[in-house]
Amino acid sequence: MGPEAMDEMERELRQALERRPAPPSLKLRLMERRRREQAQRQHSRMVLWQRLAASLTLAAALGGVLAWRSARERRRGEEARQQVLTALRITTRALNEMESQLAARNRDAQE
Amino acid sequence: MARDWQPDFEQLVDEHQSMVFSLAWRMTGDRGLAEEIAQDVFIELDRHLRRMESPSHALFWLRRVAMSRAADAMRRRRVRGLDLWVEIEESHGVQAEERSSPLGSRLEGLLATLPEPHRAALVLRYQEDLTPEEIAATLDTPLATVKSHLQRGLKLLRAKAASRLKEYIRGT
Numbered sequence: 001m002g003p004e005a006m007d008e009m010e011r012e013l014r015q016a017l018e019r020r021p022a023p024p025s026l027k028l029r030l031m032e033r034r035r036r037e038q039a040q041r042q043h044s045r046m047v048l049w050q051r052l053a054a055s056l057t058l059a060a061a062l063g064g065v066l067a068w069r070s071a072r073e074r075r076r077g078e079e080a081r082q083q084v085l086t087a088l089r090i091t092t093r094a095l096n097e098m099e100s101q102l103a104a105r106n107r108d109a110q111e
Numbered sequence: 112m113a114r115d116w117q118p119d120f121e122q123l124v125d126e127h128q129s130m131v132f133s134l135a136w137r138m139t140g141d142r143g144l145a146e147e148i149a150q151d152v153f154i155e156l157d158r159h160l161r162r163m164e165s166p167s168h169a170l171f172w173l174r175r176v177a178m179s180r181a182a183d184a185m186r187r188r189r190v191r192g193l194d195l196w197v198e199i200e201e202s203h204g205v206q207a208e209e210r211s212s213p214l215g216s217r218l219e220g221l222l223a224t225l226p227e228p229h230r231a232a233l234v235l236r237y238q239e240d241l242t243p244e245e246i247a248a249t250l251d252t253p254l255a256t257v258k259s260h261l262q263r264g265l266k267l268l269r270a271k272a273a274s275r276l277k278e279y280i281r282g283t
Contacts, residue, residue: 013233014237014240016216016219017222017233017238019133020132020136021129026132031124034153
């Protein structure tokens with residue numbers, strides 16, 4: 001195949017492959033689809049933020065409940081400790097009293 | 112770095128819709144599918160609009176994505192066992208002014224019979240008037256491969272034209 005024939009072929013091909021005009025409806029449909037997808041994206045973003053806000057609220061509520069329960073447990077523990085200490089103090093006092101009485105009785109017996 | 116150019120989506124559509132549509136149509140041979148691909152390409156452009164640095168970058172990006180989307184569409188069709196290139200010579204849905212000359216149509220028809228890589232290289236070369244270097248960048252293919260596809264594609268086309276189109280017998 002000679003270079004001239006190839007040049008002719010390339011010229012024909014260039015002519016045959018001129019850009020075809022896009023259908024007039026293409027832009028209309030495209031802009032409509034773009035508007036729809038933008039609205040959809042905006043809606044998705046809103047839903048995402050709503051979900052995020054709901055998750056944060058839930059996490060805060062859960063954290064609050066856990067903190068409250070922990071504080072309540074601590075308070076109850078402290079109360080129980082105080083009760084045990086009070087009981088120990090009463091017991092110590094009673095034992096001391098009994099010891100004094102026994103000592104006095106022993107002294108009386110020796111005399 | 113500040114950019115002087117602010118991409119305008121509607122303007123880009125006006126300027127490049129025929130380019131994107133033609134690439135998709137010539138690669139798939141399906142007008143309806145080409146319209147879908149063109150829409151997909153521009154919707155993707157809309158999502159990446161902020162990344163466009165200049166008009167030439169937008170043009171390069173559009174060509175690249177159009178070719179890639181067309182290749183994907185053909186791959187999907189092949190997987191489904193559908194044969195494309197059934198509509199290229201049909202004038203169904205095509206307005207009179209859109210129709211190319213009979214010889215042009217026949218050449219387009221012959222182009223449709225070429226393997227996809229050869230067709231892609233020839234379409235970018237003769238529709239878009241790109242250099243082999245630009246085609247290599249657009250298709251993300253080595254330059255030597257592009258040159259080989261162009262040469263081999265032209266030879267194949269010439270051989271087919273010589274055997275099927277009387278107009279090309281002269282010169283052989």
